[in-house]
Amino acid sequence: MNAAIKPAMSLADAILQRRSIRGFLPKNVPEEIMRSLFEQAQQAPSNCNTQPWYVVVASGDLRNSLRDQFVDRAMRGTPPEPDFNYVSKFEGAYRGRQVECAGALYGEMEIARDDKAGRSRAALRNFEFFDAPHVAFLCMDRSFGATIAVDVGIYAQTLMLAMTAHGIGSCAMGSLRSHPDLIRDAFGLEENIGVVFGICFGYEDPEIKANNTRTSRVPLSETVIFKDR
Numbered sequence: 001m002n003a004a005i006k007p008a009m010s011l012a013d014a015i016l017q018r019r020s021i022r023g024f025l026p027k028n029v030p031e032e033i034m035r036s037l038f039e040q041a042q043q044a045p046s047n048c049n050t051q052p053w054y055v056v057v058a059s060g061d062l063r064n065s066l067r068d069q070f071v072d073r074a075m076r077g078t079p080p081e082p083d084f085n086y087v088s089k090f091e092g093a094y095r096g097r098q099v100e101c102a103g104a105l106y107g108e109m110e111i112a113r114d115d116k117a118g119r120s121r122a123a124l125r126n127f128e129f130f131d132a133p134h135v136a137f138l139c140m141d142r143s144f145g146a147t148i149a150v151d152v153g154i155y156a157q158t159l160m161l162a163m164t165a166h167g168i169g170s171c172a173m174g175s176l177r178s179h180p181d182l183i184r185d186a187f188g189l190e191e192n193i194g195v196v197f198g199i200c201f202g203y204e205d206p207e208i209k210a211n212n213t214r215t216s217r218v219p220l221s222e223t224v225i226f227k228d229r
């Protein structure tokens with residue numbers, strides 16, 4: 001590996017330091033580093049080594065044009081037409097965690113719970129890619145279901161950890177699965193390629209309040225059972 005693109009931290013540090021970044025500097029990630037990050041992600045494991053992810057990355061004019069189209073659809077209230085089923089409403093403990101996470105973000109952004117206009121503006125930031133100079137769309141064949149989407153998720157976390165280790169911020173974005181036709185048009189993809197979700201990435205802007213957001217995790221006892229008899 002080129003010395004210039006050697007990671008600056010251990011895996012444990014990257015796992016602990018990675019967090020969603022929602023505000024970026026207008027500075028491109030050099031192509032050599034970008035290629036190295038995606039090469040590292042390519043090492044992710046998958047069912048029968050099928051490597052079912054198909055990834056397209058928009059930068060520059062293409063990224064700007066996609067942003068404009070996403071924003072335009074959001075402003076018009078165009079209904080999302082995602083390629084894959086998704087959970088639109090969480091219940092019980094999951095809902096509680098969702099509310100806490102939204103509260104942490106809106107708290108940092110100083111948006112009150114009843115501030116509808118503020119929340120709409122914050123939602124629109126998704127479609128502006130939080131000003132990230134690059135956005136990756138993680139795709140897979142539309143015939144694949146949840147079991148294969150797992151592989152795409154493992155790939156995504158491998159990619160985001162590699163980014164963290166190289167000082168590059170990222171945010172996984174389910175919101176960017178809402179208009180897959182835009183991605184297929186922009187990259188000339190076949191109809192069978194579906195968009196699972198997006199990841200925007202670049203260098204963190206430390207002035208953006210949303211980037212002060214910290215999320216918690218529930219105790220291990222709520223999600224893992226160890227048993228030996």
Ligand SMILES: Cc1cc2nc3c(=O)[nH]c(=O)nc-3n(C[C@H](O)[C@H](O)[C@H](O)COP(=O)(O)O)c2cc1C
Pocket residue numbers: 018019020021022101126171172173174175176197214215
């Ligand atoms: C698949 C996936 C989709 C997500 N979609 C969005 C999104 O559309 N917009 C957003 O602001 N954050 C999104 N997130 C970020 C989560 O809100 C974030 O990972 C979670 O709150 C934990 O915070 P952390 O990433 O800072 O540890 C997504 C994360 C994942 C893994």
